[in-house]
Amino acid sequence: MLLSYFTEQPMSTYPQDEALRIHGDDHPARKPGDTVLLFSNRFFDPVEGSRLYRARLEHYRVAEQVGFDAVMTNEHHTAPFSMQARCNITSAFAAAVTERVKILQLGNPLPLWDNPVQLAEETAMIDMLSGGRLIAGIVRGGGTEQLANNANPAFNRERFQEAHDLMIKAWTVPGPWRWEGVHYDFRVVNPWAVPLQKPHPRIFVPGVISKETVEWAARHAYPYVALGTAIEDTLKIWQFYDQVSAEAGYEAGPEHRGYLMRCCVAETEADALRHARQYLWMAGEFTGVARPTWANPTGYSSWESRRSRELSGGGSLGGYKGEEDFKKHLERGTIIAGTPDQVKARIFEWLERTRPGIMILWASDGRMTQEESLASIRLMGTEVLPALRKKGDELGLRSPFEANAPVSLAVGPSPKPASVS
Numbered sequence: 236m237l238l239s240y241f242t243e244q245p246m247s248t249y250p251q252d253e254a255l256r257i258h259g260d261d262h263p264a265r266k267p268g269d270t271v272l273l274f275s276n277r278f279f280d281p282v283e284g285s286r287l288y289r290a291r292l293e294h295y296r297v298a299e300q301v302g303f304d305a306v307m308t309n310e311h312h313t314a315p316f317s318m319q320a321r322c323n324i325t326s327a328f329a330a331a332v333t334e335r336v337k338i339l340q341l342g343n344p345l346p347l348w349d350n351p352v353q354l355a356e357e358t359a360m361i362d363m364l365s366g367g368r369l370i371a372g373i374v375r376g377g378g379t380e381q382l383a384n385n386a387n388p389a390f391n392r393e394r395f396q397e398a399h400d401l402m403i404k405a406w407t408v409p410g411p412w413r414w415e416g417v418h419y420d421f422r423v424v425n426p427w428a429v430p431l432q433k434p435h436p437r438i439f440v441p442g443v444i445s446k447e448t449v450e451w452a453a454r455h456a457y458p459y460v461a462l463g464t465a466i467e468d469t470l471k472i473w474q475f476y477d478q479v480s481a482e483a484g485y486e487a488g489p490e491h492r493g494y495l496m497r498c499c500v501a502e503t504e505a506d507a508l509r510h511a512r513q514y515l516w517m518a519g520e521f522t523g524v525a526r527p528t529w530a531n532p533t534g535y536s537s538w539e540s541r542r543s544r545e546l547s548g549g550g551s552l553g554g555y556k557g558e559e560d561f562k563k564h565l566e567r568g569t570i571i572a573g574t575p576d577q578v579k580a581r582i583f584e585w586l587e588r589t590r591p592g593i594m595i596l597w598a599s600d601g602r603m604t605q606e607e608s609l610a611s612i613r614l615m616g617t618e619v620l621p622a623l624r625k626k627g628d629e630l631g632l633r634s635p636f637e638a639n640a641p642v643s644l645a646v647g648p649s650p651k652p653a654s655v656s
Contacts, residue, residue: 236627237306237634238594239339240298240612241495244291244325245326245517246315247602249278261621271379272529278418290605295329297609301616304634305337305370307495307595310344313383316517326409330365339595340364342372343439345402346394347384348428352424354398358384358436359428367431372439372460373399375448378530389534392447394418396634403643406435410548422560437635437642439493439593446475447537451486453479456644458593460493465567469589475518483644490638493593494585497564498571500578500598500615501607508565510611511572513601515561553592577617582619586626592634594623 262640295306308325311317326338338361348354362369375395381388399415401424404414410425430436440452441460452459453476461469468525473492497514501507524546571581585591598615599608626632 236500236624236632237304237593238623239307240303241307241595241597242291242515242599243316244318245601246279246318247429248283272383274315292328292332294599294612295606296332297612299333301613302620305339307339307341309341312380323361326361327629330361334448337368337370339370340372340418341439342374344374344376344380346391347376347380347386348398351398351401351419352405352421352426355402356428359430361437362430362432369436370439371436374441378532378535383534389533390418394593406430420530434642442539445536446539449475450479454483456485456641458493460495460593462495463497463569465569466588489590489592490633490635490640492591494589494591495595495597496571500575500577500611500619504573504577507572510607511570513603515572516601557565569597573616578619579622582623583626586630586632590630590632592632
């Protein structure tokens with residue numbers, strides 16, 4: 236099993252009193268969703284930002300020391316819930332301050348790149364600098380990311396697939412050659428920086444709701460990482476992935492299944508619950524989930540995915556609606572908090588029922604102090620990870636590396652998707 240650490244890297248300090256004084260009752264931080272795109276960056280403190288960036292690098296160092304296999308990085312824009320404005324920059328720094336852990340990107344938002352060849356070069360540099368530790372996860376990017384970067388949502392999936400194909404070819408086919416596509420045209424493609432790993436770094440694909448993305452990942456045999464979905468929804472995802480993989484000619488297993496879990500551990504249950512409430516600080520109490528029209532702009536998703544998102548309220552990572560909502564997350568296990576023994580028992584349930592070979596533990600968020608975050612990481616490493624490894628071995632939950640699974644089903648153009656009913 237691959238066990239990874241993750242923090243969203245939020246901007247957890249800002250002058251709340253000043254914001255309230257300026258905005259009054261219209262303060263965006265009091266309106267779930269409005270802090271995405273609209274909360275003014277006048278409230279960003281670069282001195283605090285610098286401190287927080289360096290603090291999160293310490294998280295990665297300690298995560299490696301206590302036994303995690305990977306550290307996860309990601310990217311968001313124009314939103315205080317994440318300070319990672321460029322996945323590759325965070326990944327490069329993480330590679331520099333660690334020696335063993337894999338650098339798990341979940342990931343680079345391909346449709347936002349106007350030059351996928353440059354992306355291929357940058358990720359190849361990270362792979363070489365890290366000694367071949369990169370997992371080059373890719374994403375479509377949320378709806379708000381399209382608005383923040385002035386990208387046309389209607390072309391999101393087309394650009395995602397074409398950028399992927401161009402990046403794979405740039406990694407694997409010696410140049411020079413020419414690329415003439417629908418969204419990208421290059422007279423000469425001949426990057427000198429190519430990955431250390433051959434044929435290329437592994438690609439993981441995360442998501443919450445989109446059935447089309449699950450299908451695309453399955454047709455490429457890329458591991459799909461479910462982001463905080465409930466057990467029942469997660470099982471539906473694996474059922475559909477298995478169906479598509481069978482059509483593609485291979486049998487999917489735990490090495491194709493990943494899960495991102497909000498999980499906080501502390502010496503006492505009371506402390507763990509206090510820390511766990513910070514997940515909801517970033518999901519509505521302060522930073523909010525985006526307005527539906529921003530999260531799902533016209534053209535971004537199919538009708539089916541758009542309807543699913545509306546019915547779910549934005550997915551299992553969605554908004555904060557008070558203490559009752561927090562209790563529901565705890566009851567259904569989309570947030571896990573407690574002492575090491577309590578946490579192990581709840582995670583065992585997930586492992587037994589959903590059987591992922593990749594488990595990403597989101598162990599710190601919101602306004603947790605550095606001392607609290609590091610204590611949680613260390614406690615997780617000493618008390619929780621060994622038990623998860625043992626349980627994973629008992630259940631045969633091998634990661635793609637342990638299973639020696641193919642990097643991809645085929646290196647070549649994206650297969651045409653089947654119709655999604």
